[in-house]
Amino acid sequence: MFQKILIANRGEIACRIIRTARRLGVRTVAVYSDADARALHVEMADEAIRIGPPQAAESYLDAERIIAAAKITGAEAIHPGYGFLSENPDFVDAVVAANLTFIGPSSASIRAMGLKDAAKRLMEKAGVPVVPGYHGEAQEIVLLASKAREIGYPVLIKARAGGGGKGMRRVDDPEEFAEALSGARREAKAAFGDERVLVEKYVDKPRHIEVQVFGDNFGNVVHLFERDCSAQRRHQKVIEEAPAPGMTPEMRAAMTQAAVTAAQAIAYSGAGTIEFIVDASDGLRPDRFWFMEMNTRLQVEHPVTEMVTGIDLVEWQLRVAAGERLPLTQDEITLDGHAFEARLYAEDAARGFLPSIGTLHHLEFPRANDALRVETGVREGDAISPFYDPMIAKLVTHGPDRPAALTALGRALAGTEVAGSTVNTAFLAALAADADFAAGDVDTGLIGRKQAALTALPPPSDGIVAAAALAATGIAERPISADPWSGLAGYAHFHATPQRTHLRLGEQEIVAQISVQNGGARIALETAAGGTLPVHPAAARLACWPGHITVFDGAAAYNFAVPDPLASADEAGAGADALRAPMPGLVKLVRAARGETVAKGQPLLILEAMKMEHAITASRDGVIDEIAAEGAQVSDGTVLVRFVEEKEA
Numbered sequence: 001m002f003q004k005i006l007i008a009n010r011g012e013i014a015c016r017i018i019r020t021a022r023r024l025g026v027r028t029v030a031v032y033s034d035a036d037a038r039a040l041h042v043e044m045a046d047e048a049i050r051i052g053p054p055q056a057a058e059s060y061l062d063a064e065r066i067i068a069a070a071k072i073t074g075a076e077a078i079h080p081g082y083g084f085l086s087e088n089p090d091f092v093d094a095v096v097a098a099n100l101t102f103i104g105p106s107s108a109s110i111r112a113m114g115l116k117d118a119a120k121r122l123m124e125k126a127g128v129p130v131v132p133g134y135h136g137e138a139q140e141i142v143l144l145a146s147k148a149r150e151i152g153y154p155v156l157i158k159a160r161a162g163g164g165g166k167g168m169r170r171v172d173d174p175e176e177f178a179e180a181l182s183g184a185r186r187e188a189k190a191a192f193g194d195e196r197v198l199v200e201k202y203v204d205k206p207r208h209i210e211v212q213v214f215g216d217n218f219g220n221v222v223h224l225f226e227r228d229c230s231a232q233r234r235h236q237k238v239i240e241e242a243p244a245p246g247m248t249p250e251m252r253a254a255m256t257q258a259a260v261t262a263a264q265a266i267a268y269s270g271a272g273t274i275e276f277i278v279d280a281s282d283g284l285r286p287d288r289f290w291f292m293e294m295n296t297r298l299q300v301e302h303p304v305t306e307m308v309t310g311i312d313l314v315e316w317q318l319r320v321a322a323g324e325r326l327p328l329t330q331d332e333i334t335l336d337g338h339a340f341e342a343r344l345y346a347e348d349a350a351r352g353f354l355p356s357i358g359t360l361h362h363l364e365f366p367r368a369n370d371a372l373r374v375e376t377g378v379r380e381g382d383a384i385s386p387f388y389d390p391m392i393a394k395l396v397t398h399g400p401d402r403p404a405a406l407t408a409l410g411r412a413l414a415g416t417e418v419a420g421s422t423v424n425t426a427f428l429a430a431l432a433a434d435a436d437f438a439a440g441d442v443d444t445g446l447i448g449r450k451q452a453a454l455t456a457l458p459p460p461s462d463g464i465v466a467a468a469a470l471a472a473t474g475i476a477e478r479p480i481s482a483d484p485w486s487g488l489a490g491y492a493h494f495h496a497t498p499q500r501t502h503l504r505l506g507e508q509e510i511v512a513q514i515s516v517q518n519g520g521a522r523i524a525l526e527t528a529a530g531g532t533l534p535v536h537p538a539a540a541r542l543a544c545w546p547g548h549i550t551v552f553d554g555a556a557a558y559n560f561a562v563p564d565p566l567a568s569a570d571e572a573g574a575g576a577d578a579l580r581a582p583m584p585g586l587v588k589l590v591r592a593a594r595g596e597t598v599a600k601g602q603p604l605l606i607l608e609a610m611k612m613e614h615a616i617t618a619s620r621d622g623v624i625d626e627i628a629a630e631g632a633q634v635s636d637g638t639v640l641v642r643f644v645e646e647k648e649a
Contacts, residue, residue, distance in 0.1 A: 001322050002026050002077050005103065006070040007045070009081030010060060011377030012391065013298070014041035017079050020314040029073045031066060033059035035385050040377050049073055054387045060084045063091045067098050077101035077321060079314075083389070086297040087114060103321040105215075105270045105296050112266040113294040116160045117198045123291045126265040128258045131277055131290035133200030145177050147199050154202040157181055159188035159195075165235025166191040170202055186589065186606075187613050205443045207278040208232065209244050209289070211259035212305045214313075215268040216320045222330045223256040224305050224313075229275075230442045231431060233353055238447065239409075239431060240301035240341045242308045245402060245440030246284050254286035262294060271298045271317050280443055300343070300394070303373060307339035307398040338405040339398045342413065342428045346390040349427035349455040354582050355390045355609055358421030359383045361545035365393065366415035371408045372397050384421050386584035386609065392423065402440065406432060410555075418557065419543040419550035429555030430454045460505070460551070460558045463538030466523045468549045468560040469501045469512035470537050475521055498524070503549070504561040579616055579641040581634045585609030590630045592641075597623050604641055607634075616640055 005021060006029040007014045014030060018041065021028045030045035035054035042048040049069045052059035059065065061084055070078055078095050080086035080103070089107035096102060104110075113119045117135035124130050133155075134147035148155045148171065157180055159167025167188030169180035181197065189195040212224040228244035229237045243252075259274035273295040279288040302313050316327060346356045363380040366372060376393035384390050395412045399405035413429040431437055431454055436446060447454060460468075498513035511526040524532035541552040549560045589606040592598055602618045605628065622643040628634060 004075045005077045005079055006075035007079050008066045010036055012375050013081040015044055015377045016375055017314055018044045020312055029075050031069050035387050040379055063094050070100055077103050079103040082297050101321055103317050105268055109266045109268050110296045113296050116293050126261055128262050128291045131200050135198045139196050144199055151201050156200045156202045157184045157197050160198050161192040161194040168235050203277055203279050205281040207280040207443050209278050210273045210275040211256050213259050213263045213272050215263055216326045217269050218325050220326050221260050221263045223259050224309050225335055227304055230444050232444050233447045240304055242304040242339050251284045251286050270320055271313050272296050273299050301341050303396040304339040304341045308335050337400045338402040340405050340409045341394050341396045344393045345424050346384040346392055346421040347424050348422045349424045356422040357384045357386050361420035362543035364417040366412050372412050413555040417552050419545055426457055426556040427455050462535040464551050466535040466537040467540040468551050471542055471549045472501050472562045473514055502563050577643045578639045581638045581640055583609045587628045587630055587632045592624055594624055
């Protein structure tokens with residue numbers, strides 16, 4: 001076994017690797033960018049070394065700096081985690097050339113599976129079923145459009161390199177093909193440095209089921225059963241589970257054998273995942289699944305496999321990389337119960353899952369136990385940075401069966417509290433409680449079909465509003481005193497006068513009147529008609545942070561802003577005359593110019609943020625007065641487009 005390893009990653013996965021290494025007596029080296037100097041993974045590791053500025057390209061993606069850090073600290077091996085350099089075969093070659101061990105597969109295996117088109121041709125030769133489509137080298141738009149017509153619409157354009165939904169577009173109409181191809185190529189180029197694509201038949205009721213495989217350097221390959229990752233938004237996984245609901249013995253046998261065959265075809269060593277697309281329109285059938293791609297690394301969702309098999313996959317990675325044989329044979333690997341993983345993201349589900357930033361002023365998870373595992377790389381007080389993926393944590397639950405594990409997931413989400421950044425907790429809880437999801441009737445389009453219902457936060461009760469108003473005054477925190485005057489919010493002619501408190505929830509302005517009599521607070525909400533409505537504050541969980549009160553109600557969080565009466569109004573009387581950046585990002589593409597007349601809904605520019613592209617469209621008909629420059633780095637709220645005022649148009 002290794003004495004010391006360097007972890008070429010950050011956040012949750014770095015912390016997860018450190019825990020296993022510590023249990024095995026292996027010392028760890030963390031790397032960090034300037035944005036992560038005080039991060040949790042840096043604190044947990046035995047030692048840490050700076051590798052550059054916040055931009056990933058100059059730190060976590062800089063192979064030379066990573067290898068130099070390993071040499072300086074005396075590490076014997078490098079664990080890449082997932083993302084960043086984990087599937088870069090040139091990095092693997094460089095690690096080996098530096099007389100270090102790469103904790104993962106060979107560069108040859110990564111290259112064999114790194115490009116989707118070549119991988120699919122390889123799988124066809126190995127006898128693994130492959131989805132119908134065009135996987136050729138030629139990339140002329142006329143040819144690709146022609147192939148799309150041959151395959152039959154709808155089709156899916158996919159980047160031949162990478163994954164995670166980046167560089168992927170569904171096309172339903174031939175007229176939309178050129179625009180979709182352009183967007184897919186641009187996103188693929190930005191994410192993977194390769195704009196080439198493949199075109200495949202779009203499966204009407206697709207399920208995304210993957211098989212965890214593991215190989216060693218002695219030719220042994222086993223599977224650790226399957227995971228269902230069909231609950232996705234924007235082609236990215238949200239809730240994963242193991243085993244797949246509705247799985248039959250015949251389907252499992254066929255799928256796991258195909259996965260093992262795929263791994264054997266490239267002499268695979270280490271942890272890997274074979275991803276299949278499944279046509280679930282007629283249940284799970286052995287003749288209705290096709291190879292999609294292979295992830296030659298540890299997956300984000302690996303904990304669900306660990307929960308149902310009792311196997312530490314990181315430990316296996318370390319042992320195999322150190323030259324040991326697989327610890328168990330196929331017959332010794334068994335399934336135990338059911339597990340779910342929910343990805344808690346800093347994102348605004350109601351606004352199309354836009355990534356969110358901010359300081360985690362309040363962060364509390366339920367206590368971990370046999371039924372709950374919390375994987376996180378942040379602590380209360382940490383900031384969600386615009387430079388990296390906005391995942392806060394993974395909540396992983398286990399139960400003797402699917403209903404029990406799902407119930408545990410609901411409890412875990414209801415007990416999670418985050419304030420300071422908009423998060424998707426309520427959305428995850430709504431999805432977990434959805435009737436179709438609970439019944440196991442899941443496909444990759446489920447969230448899209450029900451997005452409005454799943455992301456709509458119900459309005460807060462009057463009791464929740466009253467609790468926020470009371471917290472905003474601080475009356476509840478004032479010490480009890482024998483002096484009858486000390487409890488008054490105000491007074492006039494020797495009787496208590498109500499204290500007016502202003503709150504804002506989204507666009508809604510709230511005014512509450514609070515008075516204290518006989519040691520108790522009385523609260524009334526002012527109505528639109530000019531009257532007041534007496535209410536009682538709910539017994540709520542809440543968090544107070546600068547300028548805000550967050551009240552938690554189950555998995556829902558209501559963020560009330562407490563306006564500063566002394567603060568000046570915001571500069572922007574912009575209103576409909578300006579479009580602002582919904583988050584920090586890079587202006588990737590500008591499609592309009594100053595002086596141009598545009599129509600409502602017309603795409604004006606593309607903002608790239610947190611590894612995703614977001615189209616900024618015209619909010620009204622008008623003439624552009626100003627527009628951001630292509631390549632500009634903008635912060636949240638920056639004016640991107642300003643229209644000529646209506647009276648001047």
